[in-house]
Amino acid sequence: MEKDSEDSEVPLLDQSTKSDGVGPAMTCPCRNASTPIRSWTKAILLVTFSLLVYIAVLLTIIVVNGTAQPVRKELSLPMRDRFTLPRDLLEFEERQGWYALQHPWNQGPSDEVDKLWGDMLYALNIRIKKEEVDFLGLNTTNRVQLNGGDYLGVIGGYHHLHCLNNMRIAIHWDYYKDKYGNYSRQEVFSREHSDHCIDTIRQALMCNTNTEVHTAEWQDRAHELGDKELSGQSTTTCLKWESLDKWARSRALRPGEYTFRPGPYYGKIYDS
Numbered sequence: 001m002e003k004d005s006e007d008s009e010v011p012l013l014d015q016s017t018k019s020d021g022v023g024p025a026m027t028c029p030c031r032n033a034s035t036p037i038r039s040w041t042k043a044i045l046l047v048t049f050s051l052l053v054y055i056a057v058l059l060t061i062i063v064v065n066g067t068a069q070p071v072r073k074e075l076s077l078p079m080r081d082r083f084t085l086p087r088d089l090l091e092f093e094e095r096q097g098w099y100a101l102q103h104p105w106n107q108g109p110s111d112e113v114d115k116l117w118g119d120m121l122y123a124l125n126i127r128i129k130k131e132e133v134d135f136l137g138l139n140t141t142n143r144v145q146l147n148g149g150d151y152l153g154v155i156g157g158y159h160h161l162h163c164l165n166n167m168r169i170a171i172h173w174d175y176y177k178d179k180y181g182n183y184s185r186q187e188v189f190s191r192e193h194s195d196h197c198i199d200t201i202r203q204a205l206m207c208n209t210n211t212e213v214h215t216a217e218w219q220d221r222a223h224e225l226g227d228k229e230l231s232g233q234s235t236t237t238c239l240k241w242e243s244l245d246k247w248a249r250s251r252a253l254r255p256g257e258y259t260f261r262p263g264p265y266y267g268k269i270y271d272s
Helices: 002-007 031-064 111-120 130-135 156-171 173-180 191-207 241-249
Strands: 013-017 024-026 092-096 126-128 151-153 215-218 228-231 235-239
Touching: 111 156, 156 173, 156 191, 235 241
Parallel strands: none
Antiparallel strands: 013 024, 092 235, 126 151, 215 228
16 A cells, blocks of 8 residues: 555645645646647647747848848839839820821921931930849840940830831832932841831831721822721820930930940851
């Protein structure tokens, strides 16, 4: 009996005495029933603590290595806007979707028209700073660079207008051939260059398609365009050209005012 009493870990009676003098208090021998609950609680706390420690260590490593970068605003923009440097300066307006012909742009070739086209394409080639190239996230490998460190840039809309002007000159070659001296149209605008321009304009028009349905009206006239004329009633949002052109002109590259750094293929001879 004495041995059995020594082996028992749970006394049948509590050793403490109640203050009310009733006598020894009974203790329930079932206290181990809560042990599984406490074990799960400890396990959850341990896992949570370990996870927090892991996150804290990981964030510390990221910060120390300098890889913690804020989310760039550009990444939340549509893809076409991510590569637009002056986007915060651009202005837009509502205009009628069917544009009336504008004089003298709709006229044949002349010195006046040529001057308008030349002025419109003044900022065809522009200067892009090194930090702007980095801002755009462009790979500078084989990128055309100017002497001085800046890069050559061309805004897409100016490229389309450049191609359209080439097509205009080619169509009116009888007028322009004397302006190009002894050069033939093929030498000035090769077939390959012309095909490039045609396809560039095609892609731009299909990408930015006006989806309004135009209807035709009869016209009481004898005209090369015929006796029917298309028209539309919708409005569309247009870029205010001046807001873009003002920014581009401030960094325009004019012939004779810049030179290129030699490219990686400088001096290489290609078989014809």
